[in-house]
Amino acid sequence: xxxxxxxxxxxxxxxxxxxxxxxxxxxxxxxxxxxxxxxxxxxxxxxxxxxxxxxxxxxxxxxxxxxxxxxxxxxxxxxxxxxxxxxxxxxxxxxxxxxxxxxxxxxxxxxxxxxxxxxxxxxxxxxxxxxxxxxxxxxxxxxxxxxxxxxxxxxxxxxxxxxxxxx
Numbered sequence: 001x002x003x004x005x006x007x008x009x010x011x012x013x014x015x016x017x018x019x020x021x022x023x024x025x026x027x028x029x030x031x032x033x034x035x036x037x038x039x040x041x042x043x044x045x046x047x048x049x050x051x052x053x054x055x056x057x058x059x060x061x062x063x064x065x066x067x068x069x070x071x072x073x074x075x076x077x078x079x080x081x082x083x084x085x086x087x088x089x090x091x092x093x094x095x096x097x098x099x100x101x102x103x104x105x106x107x108x109x110x111x112x113x114x115x116x117x118x119x120x121x122x123x124x125x126x127x128x129x130x131x132x133x134x135x136x137x138x139x140x141x142x143x144x145x146x147x148x149x150x151x152x153x154x155x156x157x158x159x160x161x162x163x164x165x166x167x
Contacts, residue, residue, distance in 0.1 A: 002118035002149075009142050011035050012113035014082070014106045017091025029087040032106055034113065038142040041077040044163055046136040047114070049121060050128070051085045051093035051105075055155055060134070061097050063160035068102035071160075074167045076138075079103045084111040084120075084131050108132065119149065136163045 003009070014032040046064055048056040064071075064079050071079055079102065083090060087107040094105030114120050114132040121133045136158035138146040146166045148157040156162070 003144060003147065005144050005147050007144050009034050009038060009139060009144065010113065010116035012108070012116060014108055014113055015087035015090075016104060016106045017087040017094075019091065019095070019100070029107075035142055038139055040141055041139075042075055042141075043078045043080055043139045044071050044076050044136070044160075044167075045080045045082060045139060046134075046158055046160075046163070047082045047119065047132040048134055049083070049123070049131040051083050051089050052096070056083075057093070057097070060155055060159070061093075061099070061103070065097060065099050065102050067160040067164060070164055071167075074164065076167065081105045082108055082113070082132065084108050084114055084129075121152070134158050136160075138163060138167060 012034045015029045016032050018028060018030045048060055050056060061081055068079060081103050085107050086109045090105040090107040099105060108114050111120060111130050119133045119135055121131045123131050134150040136148045137144050148162060150158050
């Protein structure tokens with residue numbers, strides 16, 4: 001069953017690579033518990049099939065990075081990029097995209113969150129395993145307020161511009 005507008009996000013443990021140690025987090029992968037991390041916040045989430053892939057790196061992620069201030073102006077507390085990759089890859093991709101301080105690049109390493117959303121995309125026949133469909137959503141206090149799922153191979157409804165229009 002696919003998540004829909006009005007649904008609560010499923011609880012899941014995601015991971016984010018932390019580059020700078022703080023009192024709360026050491027350098028390296030740090031857990032992100034979905035319910036805890038979304039509590040009391042408005043979050044724009046976009047998901048991609050894979051880090052460092054052409055459409056994701058050239059268009060999808062850069063759109064959200066460029067629009068970060070516009071999202072903040074509309075009351076969005078954070079922007080998350082989620083992919084079924086490990087936190088080391090997501091950390092490297094976030095640095096490559098110059099996203100630090102604008103977009104959190106968060107790993108769903110085993111795809112458990114993606115599967116719980118019902119938004120997995122099986123690319124096993126092509127040797128890529130189970131990935132995430134491309135989508136965007138607006139979440140307020142853990143509840144889905146907007147959801148835009150792309151048709152396979154497209155980037156139209158999950159762009160930063162489209163989600164900004166919906167806020």
